[in-house]
Amino acid sequence: MKLDLTARLTHRAGRRLTALAAATALVGLAACSSGGSDDGDAGENDAAAMADYAADTTFKATEPVTFSMLWTDWPETPITDSWEVFDEIEERTNVSLDLTNIPFSDAVEKRSLLISSGDAPDIIPLIYTGDEQQFAASGAVLPLSDYEEHMPNFRKYVEEWDLGDMVDNLRQADGKYYMTPGLQEVSVPTFTLLIRKDIFDEVGAKVPETWDELRDGLEKIKAAYPDSTPLADGFEGASMLNYAAHAFGTVAGWGFGNGTFYDEDSGEFVYAATSDGYKDMVEYFHGLVEDGLLDTESFTAANDGSGTVTEKFAAGQVFAASGANGTVNDFSTALDATVGKGNYEVVQIAPPGGEAGQVVEPRNFWNGFMLTSEAKNHPNFIAMLQFLDWLYYSPEARDLLRWGVEGETYTKTDGKYTLNPEFSLDAFSINPDAQTDILKDLGYSNDVLAGSTESRALKESYNAPQYVEYIDSVLSTRTPRDPFPPAPLDETELEQASLLATPLKDTVDTNTLRFILGERPLSEWDAYVGELESQNLQGYLDLINGARERYADENG
Amino acid sequence: MVSTDVTRPVDERAGVPVGPRDSTGYRLFTWLNAGVLVLVTVVILYPFVTLLAQSFSSSGAIKAGLVNALPVGFNLETYRVVAGDDRFWTSYGNTVLYTVVGTVIAMVLTTTFAYAISKPHLRGRNALIGIAVFTMFFNGGIIPNYVLISSLGMKNTMWALVLPGALSVFNLLVMKSFFENIPRELEEAAQIDGLGWFAIFTRIVLPLSKAVIATMILFYSVAYWNDWFTAFLYLDEDNLFPLSLFLRNLIAGATTTTAASAAAAGTTSAAISANIQAVTMILAIIPILCVYPFVQRHFVSGVMLGSVKG
Numbered sequence: 001m002k003l004d005l006t007a008r009l010t011h012r013a014g015r016r017l018t019a020l021a022a023a024t025a026l027v028g029l030a031a032c033s034s035g036g037s038d039d040g041d042a043g044e045n046d047a048a049a050m051a052d053y054a055a056d057t058t059f060k061a062t063e064p065v066t067f068s069m070l071w072t073d074w075p076e077t078p079i080t081d082s083w084e085v086f087d088e089i090e091e092r093t094n095v096s097l098d099l100t101n102i103p104f105s106d107a108v109e110k111r112s113l114l115i116s117s118g119d120a121p122d123i124i125p126l127i128y129t130g131d132e133q134q135f136a137a138s139g140a141v142l143p144l145s146d147y148e149e150h151m152p153n154f155r156k157y158v159e160e161w162d163l164g165d166m167v168d169n170l171r172q173a174d175g176k177y178y179m180t181p182g183l184q185e186v187s188v189p190t191f192t193l194l195i196r197k198d199i200f201d202e203v204g205a206k207v208p209e210t211w212d213e214l215r216d217g218l219e220k221i222k223a224a225y226p227d228s229t230p231l232a233d234g235f236e237g238a239s240m241l242n243y244a245a246h247a248f249g250t251v252a253g254w255g256f257g258n259g260t261f262y263d264e265d266s267g268e269f270v271y272a273a274t275s276d277g278y279k280d281m282v283e284y285f286h287g288l289v290e291d292g293l294l295d296t297e298s299f300t301a302a303n304d305g306s307g308t309v310t311e312k313f314a315a316g317q318v319f320a321a322s323g324a325n326g327t328v329n330d331f332s333t334a335l336d337a338t339v340g341k342g343n344y345e346v347v348q349i350a351p352p353g354g355e356a357g358q359v360v361e362p363r364n365f366w367n368g369f370m371l372t373s374e375a376k377n378h379p380n381f382i383a384m385l386q387f388l389d390w391l392y393y394s395p396e397a398r399d400l401l402r403w404g405v406e407g408e409t410y411t412k413t414d415g416k417y418t419l420n421p422e423f424s425l426d427a428f429s430i431n432p433d434a435q436t437d438i439l440k441d442l443g444y445s446n447d448v449l450a451g452s453t454e455s456r457a458l459k460e461s462y463n464a465p466q467y468v469e470y471i472d473s474v475l476s477t478r479t480p481r482d483p484f485p486p487a488p489l490d491e492t493e494l495e496q497a498s499l500l501a502t503p504l505k506d507t508v509d510t511n512t513l514r515f516i517l518g519e520r521p522l523s524e525w526d527a528y529v530g531e532l533e534s535q536n537l538q539g540y541l542d543l544i545n546g547a548r549e550r551y552a553d554e555n556g
Numbered sequence: 557m558v559s560t561d562v563t564r565p566v567d568e569r570a571g572v573p574v575g576p577r578d579s580t581g582y583r584l585f586t587w588l589n590a591g592v593l594v595l596v597t598v599v600i601l602y603p604f605v606t607l608l609a610q611s612f613s614s615s616g617a618i619k620a621g622l623v624n625a626l627p628v629g630f631n632l633e634t635y636r637v638v639a640g641d642d643r644f645w646t647s648y649g650n651t652v653l654y655t656v657v658g659t660v661i662a663m664v665l666t667t668t669f670a671y672a673i674s675k676p677h678l679r680g681r682n683a684l685i686g687i688a689v690f691t692m693f694f695n696g697g698i699i700p701n702y703v704l705i706s707s708l709g710m711k712n713t714m715w716a717l718v719l720p721g722a723l724s725v726f727n728l729l730v731m732k733s734f735f736e737n738i739p740r741e742l743e744e745a746a747q748i749d750g751l752g753w754f755a756i757f758t759r760i761v762l763p764l765s766k767a768v769i770a771t772m773i774l775f776y777s778v779a780y781w782n783d784w785f786t787a788f789l790y791l792d793e794d795n796l797f798p799l800s801l802f803l804r805n806l807i808a809g810a811t812t813t814t815a816a817s818a819a820a821a822g823t824t825s826a827a828i829s830a831n832i833q834a835v836t837m838i839l840a841i842i843p844i845l846c847v848y849p850f851v852q853r854h855f856v857s858g859v860m861l862g863s864v865k866g
Contacts (some may be wrong), residue, residue, distance in 0.1 A: 075806045075808070078643060098790050101793070101794055102805070103805040104808055105788075105807070105808030110788060113698070113789065114780065117699055117703055117706065119706060308621070310619050311621030314619065314620035333619050334616060334619035334620040336616045336617035337614070337620040338622070346586070505717070554740075
């Protein structure tokens with residue numbers, strides 16, 4: 001899903017950036033012939049590295065070193081000279097970071113440009129799964145799997161938090177992975193259903209645990225508020241279909257990915273959008289539309305973010321909508337202006353379950369980093385790996401990046417973090433009246449580094465109580481779907497696959513909407529499946545299943 | 557242009573009814589015409605009015621969609637916040653600097669080049685025009701350009717923004733056709749009086765070309781003022797960023813918080829509220845908005861002269 005979010009951003013940036021992307025791809029191809037021939041032998045680049053570096057020890061370079069790093073500047077929290085986070089890192093590790101600043105808007109395109117032109121710094125943070133693929137293919141970034149031995153913390157927590165299968169999914173066709181992600185001890189769906197709980201209570205509907213219960217609740221609301229269309233999605237339906245699909249045992253919307261779904265019984269990939277689960281899901285939503293329970297506008301209108309849905313939510317036309325944690329605040333500020341503070345309750349609920357059980361999306365990674373191929377020639381390359389392992393995966397560094405210096409900015413007792421009263425963290429409304437903000441003034445909790453790897457305790461330490469409740473409710477009542485087995489494609493297959501997958505996905509997207517909105521009767525479902533088959537659906541599936549078998553053969 | 561100035565007062569008097577009364581059909585047409593034009597004006601102005609209203613409103617009211625033409629929850633706090641942000645003023649200063657320097661360089665290059673290639677007796681004139689026009693249709697592409705600018709050492713300097721766009725071929729051609737229409741006799745007379753080519757250019761030709769010059773200044777300065785893409789490509793230090801990039805960052809920050817960045821395990825109040833965006837946009841368009849009405853009368857005549865007679 002994260003991949004798709006990035007795609008949304010890119011999409012918004014317009015035509016010029018598309019041109020840039022195309023140009024980047026060209027240079028990527030050109031670079032292909034020159035780079036990537038050396039293998040991962042470390043050689044004599046271990047100056048300043050620690051001989052006895054191990055998990056849960058503090059990394060400290062044996063001599064002062066400087067590493068270059070890309071830094072995305074968030075508009076609301078610009079980097080300033082007063083950020084002591086860098087001083088603190090330097091003091092502990094002997095590493096000073098030389099940053100290249102890029103603005104948050106279009107950061108993805110600028111990053112591509114820098115990497116493709118060879119101007120990029122060594123360390124590229126904020127890499128989500130999938131981002132690395134284009135650079136891996138052109139040899140512009142290093143296969144980090146070759147250097148696993150220098151990253152003891154990474155290995156330790158992959159093991160401890162049972163993420164090994166997911167790391168395998170990062171591997172490209174050559175069996176190597178080119179990024180190491182942010183590890184999450186627990187993960188919950190970011191986007192889910194937000195409901196006006198006071199209205200659900202008022203009409204006597206309970207908080208829905210399944211999609212059928214949601215339907216009952218919506219009907220009751222519709223009876224009480226006949227002018228409303230109680231359910232909406234601010235993201236053209238893609239968000240709601242994404243979390244709904246798991247309950248119907250399929251994938252859709254943002255989570256559609258490459259369109260394949262691993263069928264445990266037959267042991268191979270099938271196409272999600274022709275499955276019975278997908279049909280059931282489409283039928284369910286079509287039923288909501290027929291009864292006037294679903295705001296169809298929010299399924300078709302291409303609005304940025306959830307502007308109009310927020311308006312309808314505030315105006316009492318919509319009582320349940322898709323959103324993330326931040327959306328709760330959006331809805332609340334808007335409701336303050338209409339209904340008034342204290343007269344409403346917006347709750348983020350765990351995605352409802354369905355026929356497939358109380359299933360939610362598989363666990364996910366958060367952003368990690370990759371290294372440009374130049375980095376390998378750095379005299380302190382091994383030290384760089386050790387430093388990054390410490391920075392991204394050791395609990396000591398994670399605490400530092402989130403909360404600052406223990407005893408100075410925060411205290412930790414029995415695993416519970418408390419920010420000292422003279423410091424605030426406005427971004428999460430903690431100690432809002434204190435003088436010094438640990439993010440804006442000191443650089444802790446910054447968006448580039450702090451969000452990456454998190455233990456459950458750390459994740460729950462800064463989030464608002466209602467979000468912690470949401471996390472708890474998902475973890476205690478829902479099961480994440482198992483990740484699919486890896487089926488990495490090589491470069492030519494990738495090209496072939498995208499040629500096949502794009503028209504298929506277009507057909508799926510168009511028809512999913514038409515079925516839901518009732519523009520095409522569901523009796524034509526078989527005809528729709530036929531249309532997909534005529535677009536060489538089988539050839540596409542053979543490609544994917546072939547890759548899966550090959551990977552299984554090569555890697556056991 | 558001189559002749560229209562002479563005849564205009566006579567035409568203008570037609571507004572006073574002297575002759576026979578206008579026919580009913582004609583008057584109806586005039587009213588309809590006025591009505592349609594007023595409607596068009598409203599459509600154009602409305603976004604500005606809303607933006608202005610938003611800049612004075614509270615962010616809750618904006619999110620709830622309550623703000624139309626008038627502010628809801630009137631406050632000046634947002635202006636105070638934006639005006640108190642150093643980065644805003646730094647980038648504002650940068651934009652003014654880039655625009656002024658860029659426009660001056662662009663005007664020098666465009667006028668001199670255009671004047672030279674407007675002379676039919678210039679040897680290799682067609683080749684020069686050809687070279688210029690070639691760049692309208694073909695260019696090196698973004699990454700080669702980036703590598704070029706970077707190896708010229710212009711990255712993270714003002715010159716990366718100012719120089720690559722300093723000669724717009726479209727503007728050059730408009731200007732060339734304008735110069736071609738200045739009577740040759742005028743220059744011959746000046747030559748006989750002893751003026752050299754350079755003096756003819758600065759003392760005869762340029763003063764006669766005020767309309768087209770004003771237009772070109774407007775074209776160039778608006779382009780420099782709005783340009784974010786080159787800045788995005790070539791600048792890595794945020795104290796060099798122009799206003800356009802600052803603004804884009806601000807708006808991107810606001811529109812994506814609902815999607816990607818809010819997804820960062822629940823960023824809550826980090827969104828840049830709509831009223832801050834509105835204020836920044838208002839402040840960013842004010843200078844251009846102020847210049848436009850004054851240049852506009854040259855604007856139409858300048859472009860038309862070049863294009864029709866070219």
